[in-house]
Amino acid sequence: MIILGIDPGSRITGYGVIEWVNHKAKYIDSGCIRMDVKATTGNRLKTIFEGLDQLIGLYQPDVLSIEQVFVHKNPQSAIKLGQARGVVMCAAALANIEIHEYTPTRIKQTVVGNGHATKEQVQHMVEHLLKLSRKPQADAADALAIALTHGFHGPVLGVK
Amino acid sequence: MIILGIDPGSRITGYGVIEWVNHKAKYIDSGCIRMDVKATTGNRLKTIFEGLDQLIGLYQPDVLSIEQVFVHKNPQSAIKLGQARGVVMCAAALANIEIHEYTPTRIKQTVVGNGHATKEQVQHMVEHLLKLSRKPQADAADALAIALTHGFHGPVLGVK
Numbered sequence: 001m002i003i004l005g006i007d008p009g010s011r012i013t014g015y016g017v018i019e020w021v022n023h024k025a026k027y028i029d030s031g032c033i034r035m036d037v038k039a040t041t042g043n044r045l046k047t048i049f050e051g052l053d054q055l056i057g058l059y060q061p062d063v064l065s066i067e068q069v070f071v072h073k074n075p076q077s078a079i080k081l082g083q084a085r086g087v088v089m090c091a092a093a094l095a096n097i098e099i100h101e102y103t104p105t106r107i108k109q110t111v112v113g114n115g116h117a118t119k120e121q122v123q124h125m126v127e128h129l130l131k132l133s134r135k136p137q138a139d140a141a142d143a144l145a146i147a148l149t150h151g152f153h154g155p156v157l158g159v160k
Numbered sequence: 161m162i163i164l165g166i167d168p169g170s171r172i173t174g175y176g177v178i179e180w181v182n183h184k185a186k187y188i189d190s191g192c193i194r195m196d197v198k199a200t201t202g203n204r205l206k207t208i209f210e211g212l213d214q215l216i217g218l219y220q221p222d223v224l225s226i227e228q229v230f231v232h233k234n235p236q237s238a239i240k241l242g243q244a245r246g247v248v249m250c251a252a253a254l255a256n257i258e259i260h261e262y263t264p265t266r267i268k269q270t271v272v273g274n275g276h277a278t279k280e281q282v283q284h285m286v287e288h289l290l291k292l293s294r295k296p297q298a299d300a301a302d303a304l305a306i307a308l309t310h311g312f313h314g315p316v317l318g319v320k
Contacts, residue, residue, distance in 0.1 A: 040253075042250070045249050045253060046250055049250050049254065073235075075238045078242060079242040083243070083245055083246030085242070086243030089201055093200075093203050
């Protein structure tokens, strides 16, 4: 099973691709889709859509794993985050990819063992769990953590 | 100039298409893209994307006019609205359509002459301005009002 984890944002969208075989994770790819800060909102969203489209074409994921967002202090940021998130989920749905959502607490709990873990702790554990040679960039690490969470809890293991 | 006005929502997305010729509006089409309430979020967003894609293919609009959202009481609703809005703007950007945003106050001010107008007043004035034979459905009326706002204020008239 190929899992694509996405950490959407209005400036940077992190992605992480893993293969889940025999209850174990194998690292495939990770990185960031960076939006041109001078671009219009429409063109930023187009960049996310085209980036997702490329990743889906390249890795043919079975599942999109994405963070579930409940609260947001700033309503304007919530709208912007929602826009990026909507484009990601739409790109996956258009490719008939299953979408699974996990809360931030569950993701941190799964990867670090502590629902209130710091970003650094997530980066460290992602590096360790995927046997990477160096710490992944923060957004890519979050995306890999989201992908790992589906591996551990997703319906294939019958846990969910 | 063909203007596509969109009033995005997580359940119903209203659309209105007008032609702007010689400083006057001509009604072309309006209606709603309705999401299946039982569908997953991904499939709802896919419905919006495919609906937009059809409208764009059919009417070849020059401009997408959409409401600018500043505040939202409920952060969860803000995320959902953002998701629908993001998909709409992405579909337009992919088709290289110019996107213009107008605040709710400006839309009401333009169509009714009162920035705090009610939904009924907007429906009534849209019916009047476009010489419709009956009151349009509320979401379609909002979308037509958004399209009209671009007609009156958009860069073609040099007002913006």
